[in-house]
Amino acid sequence: MVEETETPKPYELLDDGFEHPRCAVLLIGCGNPLRGDDAAGPVLVRRLWERDALPPTVRLADGGTSGMDVAFQMRHADRVIIVDAASTGAAPGTVYRVPGEALEQLPPVTGIASHDFRWDHAIAIGRWLLGPLMPERIDVFLIEGRDFGFGESLSPEMDAAIDRVADLVLAECVDG
Amino acid sequence: MSTTIPTGAGAGTKIDLNVSPVGRVEGDLDIRVTIEDGVVTDAWTQAMMFRGFETILRGKDMRAGLIMTPRICGICGGSHLYKACYALDTAFKTHVPYNATLIRNIAQAVETLQSIPRYFYALFAIDLVHEKYRDSPLYEEACRRFTAYVGTSYQPGVVLSQKPVEVYAIFGGQWPHSSFMIPGGVMGAPTLSDITRSMAILNHWKDNWLEKQLLGCSIDRWLANETWEDVLAWVEENESQRESDLGFFIRYALDIGLDGYGAGWGNYLAAGTYFDPELYDHPTIEGRNAALINRSGVYAGGTHHEYDQARVSEDVAHSFYTGSDAVHPWDGTQNAIDPHDGAKEGKYSFAKAPRYDVAGTGRLPLEAGPLARRVVAGKPKTADHQDYDPLFTDILAVKGPSVLVRQLARLHEAPKYFRLVMDWLSRIDLHGSFYTKPEDPIDARGYGGTEAARGALQDWVVIEGGKIANYNVITPSAWNIGPRDKDAVLGPIEKALVGTPIHDVHDPVELGHVTRSFDACIVCTVHAYDGKTGRELSSFVINDMV
Numbered sequence A: 001m002v003e004e005t006e007t008p009k010p011y012e013l014l015d016d017g018f019e020h021p022r023c024a025v026l027l028i029g030c031g032n033p034l035r036g037d038d039a040a041g042p043v044l045v046r047r048l049w050e051r052d053a054l055p056p057t058v059r060l061a062d063g064g065t066s067g068m069d070v071a072f073q074m075r076h077a078d079r080v081i082i083v084d085a086a087s088t089g090a091a092p093g094t095v096y097r098v099p100g101e102a103l104e105q106l107p108p109v110t111g112i113a114s115h116d117f118r119w120d121h122a123i124a125i126g127r128w129l130l131g132p133l134m135p136e137r138i139d140v141f142l143i144e145g146r147d148f149g150f151g152e153s154l155s156p157e158m159d160a161a162i163d164r165v166a167d168l169v170l171a172e173c174v175d176g
Numbered sequence B: 001m002s003t004t005i006p007t008g009a010g011a012g013t014k015i016d017l018n019v020s021p022v023g024r025v026e027g028d029l030d031i032r033v034t035i036e037d038g039v040v041t042d043a044w045t046q047a048m049m050f051r052g053f054e055t056i057l058r059g060k061d062m063r064a065g066l067i068m069t070p071r072i073c074g075i076c077g078g079s080h081l082y083k084a085c086y087a088l089d090t091a092f093k094t095h096v097p098y099n100a101t102l103i104r105n106i107a108q109a110v111e112t113l114q115s116i117p118r119y120f121y122a123l124f125a126i127d128l129v130h131e132k133y134r135d136s137p138l139y140e141e142a143c144r145r146f147t148a149y150v151g152t153s154y155q156p157g158v159v160l161s162q163k164p165v166e167v168y169a170i171f172g173g174q175w176p177h178s179s180f181m182i183p184g185g186v187m188g189a190p191t192l193s194d195i196t197r198s199m200a201i202l203n204h205w206k207d208n209w210l211e212k213q214l215l216g217c218s219i220d221r222w223l224a225n226e227t228w229e230d231v232l233a234w235v236e237e238n239e240s241q242r243e244s245d246l247g248f249f250i251r252y253a254l255d256i257g258l259d260g261y262g263a264g265w266g267n268y269l270a271a272g273t274y275f276d277p278e279l280y281d282h283p284t285i286e287g288r289n290a291a292l293i294n295r296s297g298v299y300a301g302g303t304h305h306e307y308d309q310a311r312v313s314e315d316v317a318h319s320f321y322t323g324s325d326a327v328h329p330w331d332g333t334q335n336a337i338d339p340h341d342g343a344k345e346g347k348y349s350f351a352k353a354p355r356y357d358v359a360g361t362g363r364l365p366l367e368a369g370p371l372a373r374r375v376v377a378g379k380p381k382t383a384d385h386q387d388y389d390p391l392f393t394d395i396l397a398v399k400g401p402s403v404l405v406r407q408l409a410r411l412h413e414a415p416k417y418f419r420l421v422m423d424w425l426s427r428i429d430l431h432g433s434f435y436t437k438p439e440d441p442i443d444a445r446g447y448g449g450t451e452a453a454r455g456a457l458q459d460w461v462v463i464e465g466g467k468i469a470n471y472n473v474i475t476p477s478a479w480n481i482g483p484r485d486k487d488a489v490l491g492p493i494e495k496a497l498v499g500t501p502i503h504d505v506h507d508p509v510e511l512g513h514v515t516r517s518f519d520a521c522i523v524c525t526v527h528a529y530d531g532k533t534g535r536e537l538s539s540f541v542i543n544d545m546v
Helices: A010-014 A036-051 A068-076 A117-133 A157-176 B053-057 B064-072 B077-092 B097-127 B139-146 B153-158 B162-172 B192-215 B220-225 B227-236 B244-254 B339-344 B368-378 B391-398 B403-427 B476-481 B492-497 B509-517
Strands: A025-029 A058-062 A081-085 A095-098 A137-144 B014-021 B029-036 B039-047 B268-270 B271-276 B292-296 B297-302 B304-305 B313-317 B353-358 B362-364 B444-451 B454-466 B467-475 B524-532 B536-541
Touching: A010 B153, A025 A036, A025 A068, A036 A058, A036 A081, A036 A157, A058 A068, A068 A117, A068 B162, A081 A157, A095 A157, A117 A137, A137 A157, B014 B220, B029 B268, B029 B509, B039 B368, B039 B492, B053 B064, B053 B353, B053 B467, B064 B077, B064 B454, B077 B097, B077 B339, B077 B454, B097 B139, B097 B153, B097 B162, B097 B192, B097 B271, B097 B403, B097 B444, B097 B509, B139 B244, B153 B162, B153 B192, B153 B353, B162 B192, B192 B220, B192 B244, B192 B403, B220 B403, B227 B244, B227 B391, B244 B297, B244 B403, B268 B368, B271 B444, B297 B353, B313 B467, B368 B391, B368 B403, B368 B454, B391 B403, B403 B509, B454 B476, B476 B492, B492 B509
Parallel strands: A025 A058, A025 A081, A081 A137
Antiparallel strands: A095 A137, B014 B029, B014 B524, B029 B039, B268 B297, B271 B292, B297 B304, B313 B353, B353 B362, B444 B454, B454 B467, B524 B536
């Protein structure tokens, strides 16, 4: 058995000796498309993909169903942008940009289930899996939703706000 | 119904426990058990969510199963793709090139290699640190290794589980939710560097997890074990094997009695998977059994039977559907009813009850999963390409089935499948064909099956006028968590729960061990509560992630 002191860190074991193509930005849209305005993240990813205006160094990820796999993808990104819906009581369509300090105060990783994967879970899981391989630059956009019922369509406020955030994100990806 | 909660383990006490999921996660399964004198005497598995994929698929393009069914599951979507594709291959009467069969095999197997550690550490082993076991001399070591997120074995096991599906992504473009298998072959042809890279990634996984952490020896040394006695001798053979995760797990499981309950019916089903590329270049339903590497089969009443999909039926007597009680999947319907109305007729689950008509015996519930595969692998071999493996025939005879034996079967498949994948990778002809364009049928029927990590997974499709007229997926969890049938015969997990000793009714971790040993596809936080007062007795997490 290997002595404790020689044991590599789990994230070190991910290195199989091959170079892996990196992306400048990994954009992750979190949410459930079947729950009304909770669809914000995946819808935004879809709309950006359809605009076909992103530089090839930007990678889009649907964080709705892929769970842990999205966290693994962060290993190969220089920068991560996360978009998710929020329910804070503010006016629907309100866009938040979460300040960096808030990212230091995340929930413990032990409370997470992949069927309930929020933006803060994505970061917490990423840090657990990847340690120092996790990108340092993380930006989080949250959009206040109105309806989160089963099978609801997007509210007009959310629909419009997704396009606004898409413009913001696109500008960041192009300008850096 | 008696609802007295005993203060001690007094004789003559009878108690009903409801084990029900709560809202934080999408719970799919409730378990209700009756406990008498500290032992489970009856059980009901209740799947409380409706899966409507078959309804969605009706009327769609005949290829829609390739896109839709991989979304049924986030952890075994590649298995869904594999069998959905073979269902269409049989309906289209395709030609599947040698290379395409190899790549499909590789993809199916690497997904299962991913699932073995992810399931073992993240879903099953975290129950092993339960304080019920604190008096075991091995308890402290179990906590050190298996505690969720921070265990010294948990973390590298889960992190490295990503490596095998990196190989899937090389061939399939992405994992999960790829749709790269199509009738007639696969989309894309690999390059030499794709092959060498895949081999390097898998060797890296073997060196750092499979041999170093799980086995503590070479895969060849582990696979030389042919009997339970061999396994026990292997554990004590040297320090490295004794202290490996598998060596430790076997010692700990024996110490805490996981070999003593959870037996189930002892009747098994394997749909089989992986095809010999020369024997299944024209996939047909009739030719399927003979082409399988991991064979199909039914083991019932101590006898092996040839598997025939025509003998499968589903029963809805205790399920929230209208319909008859012995319907073949090609004719299946999905007319769900309100659970409140269904409950008045004694129905209690959205899972149907799959049954298999065993020649000379009649329709039986069968257990699906790694143990079922290993039992079927013990059949005498009739052709060179077939997997023959006597280990679990012996273990079943000597030890009988249990929670421990089910885990052992799952872990045993990691070195087996690793060896298969490396062989298939070495046989791909980079200059050969990967796809033969088929002709679309107008009217046809198809059947495709595979073995997902957790057991037999099969599709039946009916195509009429170029569209899907009917579709049916029977998952391994349907076989295992299915409810009673019209004759009130218990489903496999229900049966396995009966006889389970419950140490503390306020915290029945043993129910988690049994249910989890099937890797039933459920994500649930479990609460046990007093059926009369509704007072919550305990809450313990069976499953925190994945």
